[in-house]
Amino acid sequence: MAGVARGLLNLPVAKRAACEFLGSTSVKSMLETPCASEERVRTKPSAADVFAEELARWLGPHTARRAVRTFALRALGTTPEQLLQRDVSRLSAALRPMLKTLLGNSQSEQVLRAVAARFEP
């Protein structure tokens, strides 16, 4: 009986309904794959994506991505894809002179604080 219920719940229509309307963890636990919204929550953007996203507002998306790549390689010797949360402060330090030149000291610190806040638990 439980197997039939699990099978029905994993049909796309039923699964969507269960995810949207049934908050019960017992029902959700019967699903083989998580709800779409849960999947989104689990898939966090990478550290490099967060840096690029925050810097894009000032430097433009193209240069923001290239800046993360260039300074990750030069300062940390790693590719953006391999950046970890513990590299955040070192990458910030590497990007600081660039931002300081273009935005000034206090404004660049403000921008880097906003980046750091994205990594706080």
Add this chain to the structure above:
Amino acid sequence: MRYRLLAIVVLSVALHVAFAVLAPSPGAAAEIHFAFRVAMRALATWGCLLAGLRFARGDYLRRGWMLFALSFGLLLAKDLWRGPSLHGLASTSVDHDAVRDALVIAANAVGVAAIWVLARAWFRAGLALMTSVKRQVTSFVMAAAVSLAVTGPTLFTDVHLFLGGNVDALALVTSDVADVTSFALLGPLLLTAIALRGGVLAWTWYLLALGGLSFLFMDVAQSLGAFGHGSPRARLAEEVFRTAAAAAYLGAGLAQRWALESARGTRPRRALASEPAN
């Protein structure tokens, strides 16, 4: 905001052309040119000061903006020194004036220093690291070639005049050398603007490059006017490009200040741990 900044340039040019074309006499047109020259230089000084003062002491670009403000301020002082008569805009004859020459030389020297500081930002910020050497060399060589093509003949003539014993030509030579240097430095300014495209900072650099290009076209019109023995059309083009350049620097200053205010108002967003991906 960015469209308002562009509107400053377009509106200034449109108003200048309209007033000059509708002027009842060549004398009145000359007075209009002078009025626009003074007004736009005052506004450009103000715009550059606004940008410079938004940076803190010791910030790299503060120096550049303050030098630009000083350069436009000195040019404004030169304009106001004896009014329109001294610039050949009115019919009065032009006498030798040491104060005017000193102001021109100082304004040009300070202007070159300003553009040097801003052009160096390209390297100082590390943007050069992200662009291929080939692209950088091409843009620098092209800018230098255009610069020499536009200002080279005038520079040659003025140096000849100076070496022939004409002391007044010293101000002209300084101005020509400043033009050659400034136009050659347009390369890094354009590269910076292109690199920052899509970002808040890009508009400052686009407008700075536009200001530099307007000065370049002003020089072209000046040269054409000299060949055509001061035709009214070349005169109008020269004055309109001068207005466009000053308006672009005003817009660049406002764009810089706006960008810095946006950065100062940056608030931390939600932390990554609870943030869904897009």
